[in-house]
Each structure stands twice: as structure tokens, then as C-alpha cells.
Amino acid sequence: MNNAAILVIDDEVQIRRLLEITLESNQFNVSSADCAKEGLRIAASHPPDLIILDLGLPDEHGHSVLKKLREWYTNPILILSAQSDEEDIIKALDNGANDYLVKPFRTGELLARIRSALRSTLTEDNNPVVDCGELQIDLSARTIKKNNEVIKLTATEYKLLSLFAQQEGKVLTHQYLLREVWGPGYINQSQYLRVFVAQLRKKIETDPNRPAYIITESGVGYRFIAKE
Amino acid sequence: MNNAAILVIDDEVQIRRLLEITLESNQFNVSSADCAKEGLRIAASHPPDLIILDLGLPDEHGHSVLKKLREWYTNPILILSAQSDEEDIIKALDNGANDYLVKPFRTGELLARIRSALRSTLTEDNNPVVDCGELQIDLSARTIKKNNEVIKLTATEYKLLSLFAQQEGKVLTHQYLLREVWGPGYINQSQYLRVFVAQLRKKIETDPNRPAYIITESGVGYRFIAKE
DNA sequence: ATTTTCTTTATAAAATCTTTATACTACAAG
DNA sequence: CTTGTAGTATAAAGATTTTATAAAGAAAAT
Numbered sequence: 482m483n484n485a486a487i488l489v490i491d492d493e494v495q496i497r498r499l500l501e502i503t504l505e506s507n508q509f510n511v512s513s514a515d516c517a518k519e520g521l522r523i524a525a526s527h528p529p530d531l532i533i534l535d536l537g538l539p540d541e542h543g544h545s546v547l548k549k550l551r552e553w554y555t556n557p558i559l560i561l562s563a564q565s566d567e568e569d570i571i572k573a574l575d576n577g578a579n580d581y582l583v584k585p586f587r588t589g590e591l592l593a594r595i596r597s598a599l600r601s602t603l604t605e606d607n608n609p610v611v612d613c614g615e616l617q618i619d620l621s622a623r624t625i626k627k628n629n630e631v632i633k634l635t636a637t638e639y640k641l642l643s644l645f646a647q648q649e650g651k652v653l654t655h656q657y658l659l660r661e662v663w664g665p666g667y668i669n670q671s672q673y674l675r676v677f678v679a680q681l682r683k684k685i686e687t688d689p690n691r692p693a694y695i696i697t698e699s700g701v702g703y704r705f706i707a708k709e
Numbered sequence: 710m711n712n713a714a715i716l717v718i719d720d721e722v723q724i725r726r727l728l729e730i731t732l733e734s735n736q737f738n739v740s741s742a743d744c745a746k747e748g749l750r751i752a753a754s755h756p757p758d759l760i761i762l763d764l765g766l767p768d769e770h771g772h773s774v775l776k777k778l779r780e781w782y783t784n785p786i787l788i789l790s791a792q793s794d795e796e797d798i799i800k801a802l803d804n805g806a807n808d809y810l811v812k813p814f815r816t817g818e819l820l821a822r823i824r825s826a827l828r829s830t831l832t833e834d835n836n837p838v839v840d841c842g843e844l845q846i847d848l849s850a851r852t853i854k855k856n857n858e859v860i861k862l863t864a865t866e867y868k869l870l871s872l873f874a875q876q877e878g879k880v881l882t883h884q885y886l887l888r889e890v891w892g893p894g895y896i897n898q899s900q901y902l903r904v905f906v907a908q909l910r911k912k913i914e915t916d917p918n919r920p921a922y923i924i925t926e927s928g929v930g931y932r933f934i935a936k937e
Numbered sequence: 938a939t940t941t942t943c944t945t946t947a948t949a950a951a952a953t954c955t956t957t958a959t960a961c962t963a964c965a966a967g
Numbered sequence: 968c969t970t971g972t973a974g975t976a977t978a979a980a981g982a983t984t985t986t987a988t989a990a991a992g993a994a995a996a997t
Contacts, residue, residue, distance in 0.1 A: 927952055
């Protein structure tokens with residue numbers, strides 16, 4: 482969820498420092514600018530997930546910077562300002578700011594407001610997918626696809642295959658596989674393994690007679706190979 | 710952009726009056742509630758575009774109301790509170806509030822913050838509708854349609870289906886579903902799940918004997934598939 | 938008071954796992 | 968070259984577990 486990129490545009494070096502330290506210690510990726518020109522440049526070249534903008538910049542008025550940003554920038558913009566006039570606040574919010582904090586601000590509240598603003602944009606969908614060419618194993622969705630078609634596996638078959646996939650290339654011994662899938666009391670039931678490996682091959686191999694994914698290591702175990 | 714529906718949940722009659730007058734004179738469509746129970750009821754029966762929630766309600770704590778709302782309500786929630794403690798503010802924002810204003814507030818600022826909050830939802834047509842061909846699940850309106858006909862679901866059936874729809878494609882385990890729908894004390898009552906899945910299938914599947922939406926993953930759970 | 942919804946029970950059906958039987962492969966010894 | 972042996976592959980029958988569904992009783996809502 483984190484590691485979001487935040488751009489701080491503020492001319493006061495103390496505030497920049499404070500924000501850099503606070504944000505970085507909260508796993509944000511911080512860049513900063515001390516004037517409007519530099520801020521707009523950085524925003525354009527590396528669009529951040531959120532911008533913290535001070536209204537009192539030396540080279541250009543904050544409201545103007547905000548308008549320029551909003552011509553193309555759609556992620557949240559949080560205003561930080563010494564001004565607490567209602568007029569300023571209304572103007573900033575109506576110009577496209579998502580939030581407005583008056584200096585001096587409380588860092589805890591700032592962080593919470595940042596999280597709140599980021600929540601809407603950062604929809605987390607990072608699936609740990611093991612990709613072996615035509616075979617795709619999505620561990621979070623618990624699904625196997627071959628050539629984009631979902632293959633139905635039983636609970637045991639899935640356990641076995643996900644073990645193989647997570648240790649691609651390694652030889653996994655009979656003992657190890659039996660212990661992991663069936664439990665410590667089953668390490669002598671090699672026949673289980675043979676039955677289930679055969680079933681898996683029937684489902685995932687293109688030619689089950691000449692297995693390409695699950696390779697037999699006679700006398701030792703099996704090895705899973707991810708083709709490219 | 711306007712005529713947006715706003716629900717005010719506040720026990721102080723003066724504040725409610727003030728808000729009603731202010732908001733209505735700004736072309737908002739206002740409804741109001743003086744306690745948590747009433748507020749939750751109105752929100753569920755006529756989901757507004759934005760909710761203004763007072764944290765200091767007589768019958769239930771505001772943080773709890775906020776959490777309950779966020780279980781299904783996705784539009785902006787703006788907190789109004791006499792509390793200005795940083796702790797309260799952080800808690801509310803992290804529980805899903807979009808903004809937090811301390812009483813007494815300035816009406817101009819409030820209106821600007823409302824406009825800002827509504828901007829994101831109203832512009833990008835943010836109706837969270839899960840569309841699966843003939844089946845349409847509108848999470849904000851809490852309605853299910855099949856071939857444009859509304860299907861009546863009980864509260865439990867709806868909870869279950871919305872969980873499925875929100876995580877389309879993923880295998881959801883028995884444990885997870887039981888915990889989310891019935892609560893942590895029910896994770897062994899797999900039979901509940903079977904009964905309700907059968908009921909859901911009877912209502913949404915074209916051929917309940919050959920389910921196309923809710924797929925059984927024997928020994929693990931169920932999976933919802935959105936056909937196109 | 939009546940209807941709706943939820944919980945519980947019972948039983949049939951389906952899916953999965955375990956076991957058995959038999960055939961296959963590779964390799965070494967006679 | 969044949970034969971034996973250890974390890975492996977696979978199909979299929981039987982046992983077990985899991986699931987589907989109806990329906991009755993309890994609880995809640997209207």
C-alpha cells in the first residue's frame with residue numbers, strides 16, 4: 482500500500498526537512514522543490530501520487546500553481562499554508578485542492594489526511610503471480626490458468642502445485658512433499674505422491690506422457706520447471 | 710454538478726437547522742437524522758452522495774457509526790466534531806472519513822470542502838457497479854439486477870454476494886466468508902454457507918444446477934466469476 | 938398476527954481421497 | 968540377450984468427505 486511518491490513544494494527549508502523526515506519514516510517516497518518553477522518541473526517529469534503544496538511561494542502565487550497543476554494532474558493535492566482566511570481556503574479547494582491544512586500543522590493529522598487522500602487513488606492490486614509461460618499461478622486468487630483458461634484443481638492438487646511453483650527448479654524430495662502436503666505422518670505414502678503427480682500432469686502438461694513441467698528425479702523426488 | 714443528496718447526522722437541532730438552510734440554499738438535497746440509528750437507516754434506504762456525520766451522537770459513538778457505514782458506503786463522509794484532539798482526527802480519517810472539521814466551523818469553508826469531496830465522486834461517475842453481463846451489482850445502491858429486473862435479496866444474501874462481487878475471481882475460503890458475514894464466532898458453521906449459497910444460486914443463476922457465477926472450490930471455499 | 942428471514946436437521950448427490958491392481962521403465966546381474 | 972528388481976505411472980474401484988437442497992422449526996421484522 483505504501484511507497485507512494487509524494488512531492489513537497491515549499492520554500493521554507495525547515496518545513497521541507499520536517500516533511501522529508503516524517504514522510505520518509507512512514508515509507509513514503511519523497512521529492513521536494515523550493516519554488517513553483519522547480520515544483521512544476523518535477524511534477525511533470527515524475528508525476529507523484531500526491532502533492533503537498535505551500536501557497537506562499539517566492540516566485541509565483543500558490544493559487545496560480547494549483548491551477549496550472551490541475552490542468553493535467555489528477556492525483557490528490559494537499560495545501561499547506563500560513564493563511565487561515567476562509568477566502569483563501571475556499572479559493573484553494575475550489576481550484577482543485579483536495580485538502581487544506583493551516584500552519585503550524587500537527588504531523589499526525591497531516592499523515593492521516595495524506596492516507597485518506599491516497600486511499601481513493603491507490604487501489605492495491607498486487608497479485609503475486611508465478612508466471613511460467615503458458616502456465617500462470619495466482620497465489621492470492623488461488624487459481625491456475627493455462628493459456629488464460631482456468632484449470633480446476635482439487636485442494637490437494639493445488640497444495641502440491643503451489644509448492645512446486647514456489648521452488649521452481651529445485652528438486653523436492655518425496656519426504657518433503659509428503660510432509661508438506663499430507664502431514665508428518667504420511668512420509669512413507671509415496672504412492673499418494675505418484676497418484677497426485679499423475680493427476681497434475683494430466684491437467685497441466687500438454688503431453689502428459691512427456692512431462693515438461695513436473696520432472697521425475699528417480700529415487701529422489703520431483704522437480705518443477707518453468708518454461709519461458 | 711449540484712442537486713447532490715447530502716445526509717446530515719447530528720443530534721444538535723441548531724446545527725441541523727443551520728446545515729439544512731445553508732445546504733438547501735446551495736442547491737443540495739438535504740435529509741437529516743438526529744441519532745446514529747436513524748442515520749444508518751436513512752443512509753441504507755436512500756444512499757446519499759455525501760454524509761456529514763457528527764461524532765458526538767447520543768446513542769452510539771461516531772467512530773463506530775463511521776465504521777458501520779464504511780462497510781458498504783463508498784461516497785464521501787465528512788466528519789463534524791467538537792473534538793479537536795489529534796487522536797480523534799487521525800482515528801476518524803483512518804476509519805474512512807474523507808475530511809474532518811472542528812466545530813464551530815465556517816459555513817463557507819464547509820461548503821468548499823463539500824464541493825471538493827463531491828468533485829471526485831460526481832465527475833468520474835464513480836458508481837461501483839460490478840457488471841457481469843446479465844447480472845449487475847450496484848454496491849452503492851445495494852441493488853442487484855438480472856436482465857434489468859431487480860432481484861430481492863435478504864440482508865445476509867446481499868452481504869455474501871457483495872463480498873463475492875468485490876473480489877471477483879478470487880477463491881474465498883469458508884472461514885473468511887463465515888467470519889465476514891456472520892462474525893468470528895461462526896467459522897465452523899459451514900452449513901450456513903451452503904444453505905445461503907444455494908439460495909443465492911437459486912436467485913441469480915440461470916441454471917442453478919450448473920452454476921456459472923458462484924463456483925464451488927471443494928474443501929476450500931467458493932469463487933465468483935463475472936462472465937462478460 | 939402474519940410474513941419474512943434465519944437456523945437447524947436430514948438426506949441425497951457429487952467430489953475427492955485412498956487403496957488396489959497392473960503395467961511400464963531403467964538398469965544390473967546372470 | 969534374457970531375467971529380475973526397484974522405482975515409477977496410471978486406471979479404476981471402494982471409502983470417505985464434502986456439498987446441495989429441501990423442509991421444518993425458531994426468531995425477527997413488519
